[in-house]
Amino acid sequence: MHEIHAREVLKELRLIGAGRVLIQSPEGLRREAEALGGFLEENGIEVMLHGEVNYGACDPADREAKSLGCDALIHLGHSYMKLHLEVPTIFVPAFAEVEVVPALEKNLEEIKKLGKRIALVTTAQHIHQLEKARVFLENNGFEVLIGRGDSRVSWPGQVLGCNFSSARVGGEGVLFIGAGYFHPLGVAIATKKPTLAVNPYSGDATWMKGEAERLIRKRWAQIAKAMDAESFGVVTSTKKGQLRLSEARRIVRLLREHGKRAELLVMNHISYPALEGFSFDAYVVVACPRVPIDDYENWRKPVLTPREAEILLGLREDYEFDEILGVERTEDEPLGVALHGYRNSL
Known part of the structure; x- marks a missing residue:
């Protein structure tokens, strides 16, 4: 509930x-x-x-x-x-409506393996209990770091599926509170630090290292599948928070500079069946990073993120998670907005 x-x-x-x-x-x-x-x-x-x-x-x-x-x-x-x-x-x-502290208490010995100085992050569903979690952890000897994040997130310590800026705050490891794997996987790959996910519903704790390694292997396989591609559809979304037009144009330019045929495609809901009629050998999705990662098995042709396209072209070597970043907050900027609602007026 x-x-x-x-x-x-x-x-x-x-x-x-x-x-x-x-x-x-x-x-x-x-x-x-x-x-x-x-x-x-x-x-x-x-x-x-x-x-x-x-x-x-x-x-x-x-x-x-x-x-x-x-x-x-x-x-x-x-x-x-x-x-x-x-x-x-x-x-x-x-x-x-679930308490997070009991799950932290149950997994305290696992959390200690992160080190004494840890970053603490969660999703919007549990952000109202982040302070309780911080107090519990500090009472058990941890130094807890809660990052401000950039302008795309609402609260300190909040991570999105496309933005992990609040996790980049130092510390020996990162503790994620919440359900599901995508957010803590993104945290682990973005920070390159040991990441432990504690699920307040089940009480389970999962280390993300193995999960992150499996995901990265799958993404390298997608890059390898795209190696022989000569034509690319570069897809962006008209959804207001996913419209990355300048980034999409940049990827089109890079592909063309490397001798590839590339065209910019625009759609609202991105799915492979809607693209079946095109002749492209592969696709680069410049919208929500979850589309090429969560749905790649439903694509008959290779589908990459912008950073994976850069690896394909030899412009970067290390694997990095694709993120949609906002602007960095200034020191005097408010750290968050009202917990129970926020009116965005014209």
């Missing part, structure tokens, strides 16, 4: 003067979206529920909200991301 602060959302909508709203949610929060919609309708606001798949804060449905005549978009389940949006948007994180 996830904690949604419906009354705070209603308060923000009344500040905007919104009478009609679109609620966008990831698949795992459909029930919460329904409940929030019911609460808002009881309070006199017309609600529409967005039924498309949502990939994160980088994928807001503001265009759809505007075309439907909505006064605001409620983006459920993800933290604020600074984007130019077409309607006022309230980002409403969904905080997991």
